[in-house]
Amino acid sequence: MLIRNIVNIISVIAGSLMLAAIIFDKLPWWSLFVLILIWLLITGYGVANIRSGYFLKSLSNNSKINQRKIAITFDDGPDPNTLEVLKILDKYDVKCTFFCIGKQVEKYPDILREITKKNHVIGNHTFSHDKLIDMYGTERFTNEIKDADHIIEKYTTKRPLLFRPPYGITNPNIAKAVKATGHSVIGWNKRSFDTTIPSEKVILRRITKNLKNGDVILLHDTKTITLSVLEQLLLFLQRNNFTTVTIDELFSIQAYA
Structure with a gap:
């Protein structure tokens, strides 16, 4: 039974x-x-904290995993900055999961294709990521998910089954929409706040402090500060013998229909 x-x-x-x-x-x-x-x-608290499981089940970390595996996820792309992120990931031979916004896919379809070409995983982050999207009714929110699925599939031939709600907000309408579309809801337990914190050191400390097997890190491929943080993070993971995997591997679930 849900906590709610x-x-x-x-x-x-x-x-x-x-x-x-x-x-x-x-x-x-x-x-x-x-x-x-x-x-x-x-x-x-349940609305604002995706990990609470108040309205729906979300996968925010895998505490049962024994191997030193974590997942790095990126929200809000694709974006020209994503290409620089991909270069860093190539340098360290790391695969990640990108939760993409449909309208950004329309702007930068070639960058989306580049993400999939390099064998990273694509997830759904709604079509518009509107500032008031958490106020949408069930039908409108369902269409946000379906429209993002459609545009991603148009350019990759793959329909994503992984979904991350904008801002990590959940409510009854979002829960009903996700149930209708059949997506797995993906949260995080290491939030970088790289969209608001101006200090690389503070961001890096937030996401590496007490890092454990099965943790999920949230970054944004739209921010230039994330580039330097990402490289330092990957060096930290190397030194501490962590392997970075995609969300589907971390939770043993399907990424695409």
């Missing part, structure tokens, strides 16, 4: 008992607002 269902059941039972207690003057009326506030905080 458990929280809702407990909240309803607690609310009913509290309401009865309020009616018989055993509790003050404002105690119900405390319960509502707690429910809102828990639900808000």
